[in-house]
Amino acid sequence: MESQKNIPKELLDVVNFLRSSSSGIKVRVGALGGKRHDYFKGKAAVKAVLSPAYAKLKNAPKVTNEQEAVQLLHTIIPYTYFLRVDRGESTGGSKSPKVIQINQMQMFSPDEYYVWLYEGSQLTTYVGGAVMVAIIFAGVLFPLWPSSMRLGVWYLSIAVLGLIGLFFVIAILRLIFYIITVVVASPGIWVFPQLFADVGFVESFIPLWEWDIPKKKKSKKSKEAKKAKAANGTPVQIVDGSASPAGRIPSARIEEVPDEDA
Numbered sequence: 460m461e462s463q464k465n466i467p468k469e470l471l472d473v474v475n476f477l478r479s480s481s482s483g484i485k486v487r488v489g490a491l492g493g494k495r496h497d498y499f500k501g502k503a504a505v506k507a508v509l510s511p512a513y514a515k516l517k518n519a520p521k522v523t524n525e526q527e528a529v530q531l532l533h534t535i536i537p538y539t540y541f542l543r544v545d546r547g548e549s550t551g552g553s554k555s556p557k558v559i560q561i562n563q564m565q566m567f568s569p570d571e572y573y574v575w576l577y578e579g580s581q582l583t584t585y586v587g588g589a590v591m592v593a594i595i596f597a598g599v600l601f602p603l604w605p606s607s608m609r610l611g612v613w614y615l616s617i618a619v620l621g622l623i624g625l626f627f628v629i630a631i632l633r634l635i636f637y638i639i640t641v642v643v644a645s646p647g648i649w650v651f652p653q654l655f656a657d658v659g660f661v662e663s664f665i666p667l668w669e670w671d672i673p674k675k676k677k678s679k680k681s682k683e684a685k686k687a688k689a690a691n692g693t694p695v696q697i698v699d700g701s702a703s704p705a706g707r708i709p710s711a712r713i714e715e716v717p718d719e720d721a
Contacts, residue, residue, distance in 0.1 A: 463577065466538040472519045473508070473531065474540045478579035482507040489559035490550050491574055498544060498559055502569040504532055525569075533567035540577040543567070630654065637671070647671040 466474070476482055484503045488495050507513060508528040522528045536542065543565050547558040559574055567573075601609070633650040641647035652669040653662055 462537065462539045466535075466540070469518050469520055470535055470538070472516055473513075474535060474577060475580055476513060476516060476519065477504055477507060478575065478577060481512050483510065483512070486575075488556045489544070489546065489574065490556045491544070491559050491561070495556060496559070496574050496576075498546075498572050498574040499541075500569075501529075501532070501567060501571050501573060504573070505529060505569050508532065529567055529569065536565050536567060541573040541575050544572050544574045546572050641671075646673065 477484060482504075484499050484507050486497045486499055489498045490496075505525055505528045508522050508531060509525065513519065513522070520531055522531055543562045544559040545562050547560065549555045549557045559572065561574070562571075601612075604612075629651065633654065636650055637647050647670070648668050649671055650668050651664050653665065656663065
């Protein structure tokens with residue numbers, strides 16, 4: 460768009476920050492004119508401008524409060540990097556993108572939605588594409604590589620395969636050792652207990668071993684006691700029967716029945 464070329468450098472830095480993942484803005488996908496477009500809520504952009512990550516930008520305008528953030532984002536709208544939209548119903552099922560339409564009255568508000576008409580800096584895409592082409596080209600020319608380079612790649616591949624094989628060997632040996640210790644010294648010992656845990660590489664080998672102590676399950680008595688306590692603690696509305704005639708209990712009356720033999 461022609462208007463996007465006239466944006467000042469400091470505002471362009473703000474736009475690139477908002478479009479990047481470092482801003483933390485939650486991006487949603489909507490259908491604008493039959494095409495998919497990313498859009499966001501104004502509140503998320505205000506929060507991003509007030510974040511510490513934005514404060515680290517060198518040439519970006521300084522923002523100290525929410526009012527200044529809204530004013531800054533409002534000044535970007537005329538350059539059509541993002542525009543205010545109205546969100547409608549989804550195009551299909553619940554997971555389908557919702558229909559969005561550009562609102563004729565353009566202003567920035569934290570409670571409104573805004574569609575991105577800018578894909579962000581393409582430098583990373585271009586560099587990544589160039590690297591991929593270079594790798595493919597180098598692979599095609601592998602027979603023409605010097606013998607020393609081909610030998611180095613061969614050693615590197617053998618080392619990687621060796622590490623993968625070593626990992627499987629450790630996994631099998633620790634399982635065998637665990638089965639033996641379950642029989643000999645119950646409840647069993649795990650070597651490298653964090654090996655398959657969702658931790659870092661170094662943390663996977665710490666600690667060296669650990670007893671396989673099962674977690675204690677809560678007894679049924681304690682569960683029943685908690686349920687009884689919860690039931691006793693539930694407030695119950697007490698209705699006074701004497702408050703209404705319908706709630707009164709009729710008094711009992713004893714009648715004397717004459718004896719038939721008399």
